[in-house]
Amino acid sequence: MNNDISTILTDSAVLLLVGMSVVFVFLTILIGAIHLIEWICNKFPDTELAQGASPVSATATQNNEVSPQVVAAISSAIHQYRNKK
Template identity: 40%
Template sequence: MNNLINDGLGLLLLGMGFVFVFLCLLIVATGLMSKFINRYFPEAAPVTKKPATVPSSASAASASATDPKVAAAITAAIHQHRNR
């Protein structure tokens, strides 16, 4: 009986050892792949549009207004929802 417990503990340590080593290798491989991807395939910088210089605030407000068709569709949806 004592021999079976020793064999069981040996298999337990061997199995947990393999899992631990595999997970450590996985962490190292993931880190290396991340460095490789970032070095040879960097992310493109986001392109930002330069805002048009508008001297009056009224034209800036009209530029940020929504499309009239979209506003009409939103108004109709709200009206239909409230009439239920």
């Protein structure tokens, strides 16, 4: 009986170490991949976004404010959503 408990505890300790090692290795690879993507994006920036042709800037005015049409559309959507309930 005592030997069975010892075997179970040993197996559980090995499983614990293997599981934590796998998680640690996965998270390390994930962090490395994120840093690699950041480095690639900084080294080769997208020319369209660098020139200010993003969808957000297309709806903004010169002062980086949201255009009145966008404000009206959002207000209308909120009003319709609240009236449905």
